[in-house]
Amino acid sequence: MSRRLSRAIAAARAFWLAPEYPDAAAFLRLAVGGLALVQLAMLWPHLLPLYGNFGWVQWAIVETTSNTWVPSIGKLALILSGWGVASATALHLVFALYGASLIGLVIGYRTRLFAVLAWLTHSVTLNSGFFSLYGVDTMMHILFFYLVFSPAGARWSVDAYLERTSPAPRAGARIARRLVQLHLCIIYLNTGLAKARGDQWWNGEAIWRAVMQPQFNVVDFGWLTSRPELAAVAGWSVLLIELGYAVFIWIPATRRPALAVTLLMHAGIALTMRLWLFSLMMVAFNLAAFGWSRAAAPAPVAGGAAAGGVRPSGSLGLLRRERRRARSLALGG
């Protein structure tokens, strides 16, 4: 019994704490920060109608429907009005701060500080535009939250260039990636189970309805009615991918196929429904979670379980150099 327990503890330690390179976190920082900047550039000319006091959803409505202590742009504007700042100026100040934090995050300058700022300002914008949110905002916010706690600035950043941080393997990188991995599994399981309860996903009507809705409609999918079995197979495939994700992604033999079909599904969503930002965000989420290497740690964690052991799939040369460097650091320290 005690041997089983110690084995379980060792396995848990290896799962959560085996040091790994912070590459996945750094990739996530670049991808999420970059996509958020693209989104902000698209939204900037439309901030007043989307988030303004006299936009489509007035602040009075936003405030009455909010059930959180997270501040909103309206509340911040009320405070700033004491200094004579107009509400539109306050709105643009919040988004300018958000944009500046995204730039800091992407270039990796004072990464932790700007990750916190990006997360907080994004929280404020979400709480101020609740009615207009869709999937990309949800995913972005989850990832901003995890970036705050991950060593995202340890690679490909100004901080790394200035040697403010080390690119060496660490337990923090492993914990951050486990969070991203497990949260992603929860997401797919949640959406898969919910879809499985609806008839539309079993008889193909969901696929038909999704591609025929005017807001998503790219080409005329009317031909699908002559081959309804194709829509049904597509619906079953979505169910299989989403319900199976949490299982097949953890099995080494099925990890790559599971990841590949999931990425294909998101490519399909982008192409047929024009949800480009959402799809790219999910691709980044998946790649950061399971597409990146789990490079072997130079030293095993307590309990004897070595980390990873999986061949790196990222930039091999860089990883090997970093491993050599990490080994010399570990030997030296």
Next chain:
Amino acid sequence: MERAGRPSLSERRGGLLAALAALHLALVCLFVWTDLSEASGSPARATLGTYKNLSGIFRDYRFFAPAVASDMRAGFFVERPDGTSEFHSFLADNLEVGFRYNCIVGASMRDEKLRDLMAQSWAARMLGAHPDAARVTVVAQSFQLPAMRAFAAGARPSWQVVYAGTFDRRRREAGAAAGPGAKP
């Protein structure tokens, strides 16, 4: 790294962080699969609600589930005192903004309790943007897509009015909503 006996400080710190991470994921599961924090009232629930918002669990992840909802669209008939009028659609050329407008229209018009309130908000914006307008009529429609078999048999998609309400500038507070299903 490995010590005989007590784990090192960094290992204990790592263990604590891992325990917090596991606790966070347990909360994610609770938020997603139960109605924890939905009920209002106690400060503990409000704290959970705030945590939910800050950590990105403010919604579940049931995209397009269990069924794909029908598109909604909205538009405005802006009427001047001389009787002339013009139509403005609640649409955007920008794809990203367009999705958000669709979310606003969908979230507003699918909730019968919210419809009037949101329509008033939109009408106020339109009256602000058109100072010469005397009144604005808000119209929302739902996309009716026939099932595949019906489509193959000749049925075609249509738009059904789900809301129409007229809002007068001088009597804005009266906001004479014509009610669901009524045509302007």
